[in-house]
Amino acid sequence: MQNLIEAFTNILDKQYVLDSEEDKAPFLTDWRKRFSGKALAVLLPKTTQEVAQIVQVCASNQLAIVPQGGHTGFCGGATPDNSGKQIIINFKRMNQIRAIDVENQTITLEAGCILQTIQEQAAAQGFLFPLSLGAEGSCMIGGNLATNAGGTNVLRYGNTRDLCLGLEVVTATGEIWNGLKGLRKDNTGYDLRDLFIGSEGTLGIITSAVMKLYPLPISQWTTLVACDSVASSIALLNLFQKRATSLLTGFEMMTQESLSLNEKHFPQMANPLQSNPPYTILIELSDHESEEHVRQLLETVLEEAFEAGIISDAVIASNLSQANGFWQMREHITLAQAAEGANLKHDITIPLSSLESFIAQTDRLMRESYPGVRIINFGHLGDGNLHYNIAPPLGVDPQTFNSSYEKPIHELVYSQVERCQGSISAEHGIGQLKLQELRAHKGSVAHNLMKALKMALDPQNILNPHKVLSI
Ligand SMILES: Cc1cc2nc3c(=O)[nH]c(=O)nc-3n(C[C@H](O)[C@H](O)[C@H](O)COP(=O)(O)OP(=O)(O)OC[C@H]3O[C@@H](n4cnc5c(N)ncnc54)[C@H](O)[C@@H]3O)c2cc1C
Structure with a gap:
């Protein structure tokens, strides 16, 4: 071991x-404090060459590597195992913006750039970097790419994969692949970039990326709307997609139960809509034209929705601070759930055409099998992405409930996801959390192809072993 530490101090x-132990401790537990492990060492490189040299030492010694960004991921992908034999490469020192290309509308970033800093730097140059999620003050672009993070702007701008044009990657042998081209078209064989995105550090280590920028919108209007059913929420989405087209930049759904939980733990987050309706929809329109244009459009579509009986109430944010308050209400649901105690989370996607059937049937089966459970259902409805979470009945200890029912409840939800041809992981990935579920629901052909790719790119299995695949 001393020899290895010496080898790293040569780099x-x-x-x-x-x-x-004291220095390593802050890197060993994830943001939610759900996963913990041990590490031989935590390494903090500053350059791609240093990362490559570290990987070469690890490859020669068959030493496993856990790449780590902000450690905010929900599936334990950046947490080492308990052997104490893995090393962590944390990217916090690789935080340079290498270039902003105004004509090409791209930004070249090192893996350790914090998402919020990227948004701010882009805005300072008159650009929008649209990736946005609750952990943006801590998560890093390398982690966003490795998990193909989604967030609140996917409806208009796509997920992290859609925003990426090129990557620089250190391979499992310690070679550097320079794919940092800012091209929107490049059909030169297999798409290596897409292979590394979403691979959670198991196929290569992302050290830099070229990402797309967009013109900064000059006006944004945000509204909260009351719907009484899933069907009317989807009808409303379809109406906005038709009338507002690309101006529709946010469409989030929050159920009565999720907002009641919010109000219980954060009274200042009470729903401004009267009597907290069955479904509260947060809608955001953004435009590059005048404030007036988008405001008029919003009012016209809302009027049409009222007349068609799709919505029963609406509040339009009158200023930026009120609009931020609406978004905070949405973001606080996760925090309210944490304050309530452990719950069983399901980050799933369902085709919108099957969403009503999924919710009706899964809710019914859940309530029949586990009377009194609380279904905290909210999410990025515009993407068909639900956070379908289950809290124990009131008065029941969450730990006891989860240890007894975790497996069958996951299975109930995931079998309904499969019935509706959805996905068991919409945006959080697999990590070490969903290994069994991936094996059970991905399909054997796809699972074997994934294993073959892993063995081809990392035959010694040193890159984040036992994550995504249980090998
Ligand atoms: C409050 C909160 C809200 C969130 N909201 C959303 C949301 O709306 N949408 C969403 O998609 N996610 C959300 N997330 C989870 C999200 O996946 C992460 O926040 C983020 O994308 C991970 O970035 P990170 O830098 O923290 O990565 P980490 O947690 O450090 O790592 C995640 C994975 O990526 C790998 N990795 C990290 N860096 C690299 C690299 N340079 N090269 C190769 N592999 C690497 C790690 O090994 C691990 O497998 C949320 C998290 C929190 C705490």
């Missing part, structure tokens, strides 16, 4: 090779 200054 990095000693202060960036953390091997004392």
Whole structure:
């Protein structure tokens, strides 16, 4: 072990090779404190060359590597196992914006750039970097790419994969692949970039990326709308898609139960819509033209929805602070659930045409099998992405409930996801959390192809082993 630490200190200054228990501790537990592990050392490289040299040492010694960004991922992908034999490469020192290309509308970033900093730097140059999610003050672009993160702007701009044009990657042998081209068209054989995106550090280590930028919208209007059913919520989405087309930048759904939980733990987050309706929809329109244009459009579509009986109430944010308050209400559901105690989370996607049937049938089966459970259902409805979470009946200890019912409840939800041809992981990935579920629901042909790719790119299995695939 001492030899390995010495080898790393030949690459990095000693202060960036953390091997004392005290120094390693902040890197061993994830943001939600759900996963913990041990590590031989935590390494903090500054350059791609240093990452490549570290990987070469690891490859020669068959030492497993856990790449780590902000450690905010929900599936334990960036947490080492308990052997104490893995090393963590944390990217916080690789945080340079290498270039902003105004004509090409691209930004070249190192893997450790914090998402919020990227948004701010882009805005300072008059651009929008549209990736946006609750952890943006801590998560890093390398982690966003490795999990193909989604967030609140997918409806208009796509997920992280859709925003990426090129990557620089250190391979499992310690070679550097320079794919940092800012091209919107490049049909030169297999798409290596897409292979690494979403692979959660199991196929290669992302050190830099070229990402798309967009013109900054000059006006944004946000509204909260009351719907009484899933069907009317989807009808409303379809109406906005038809009338507002690309101006529709946000469409989030929050159920009565999820907002009641919010109000219980954060009274300042009470729903401004009267009597907290069955479904509250948060809608955002953004435009590059005048404020007036988008405001008029919003009012016209809302009027049409009222007349068609799709909605029963609406509040339009009168200023930026009120609009931010609406978004905070949405973001606080996750925090309210954490304050309530552990719950069983399902980050799923369902085709919109099957969503009503999924919710009706899964709710019914859940309530029949587990009387009194609380279904906290909210999500990015515009993407068909639900966070379908289950909290124990009131008064029942969450730990006891989860240890007894975790498996059958996951299976109930995922079998309904399969019936509706959905996905068991919409945007959070697989990590170490959903290994069995992936095996059960991906299909054997797809699962075997994934294994074959892993063995081809990382035959020694040193890149984040036992994540995504249980090998
Ligand atoms: C409050 C909150 C809200 C969230 N909201 C959303 C949301 O709306 N949508 C969404 O999609 N996600 C959401 N997330 C989870 C989301 O996946 C992460 O926040 C983010 O994308 C992960 O970035 P990170 O830098 O923290 O990565 P980490 O957690 O550090 O790592 C995640 C995975 O990527 C790998 N990895 C990290 N860096 C690299 C690299 N440079 N090269 C190769 N592999 C790497 C790790 O090994 C691990 O497998 C939320 C999380 C929180 C805490």
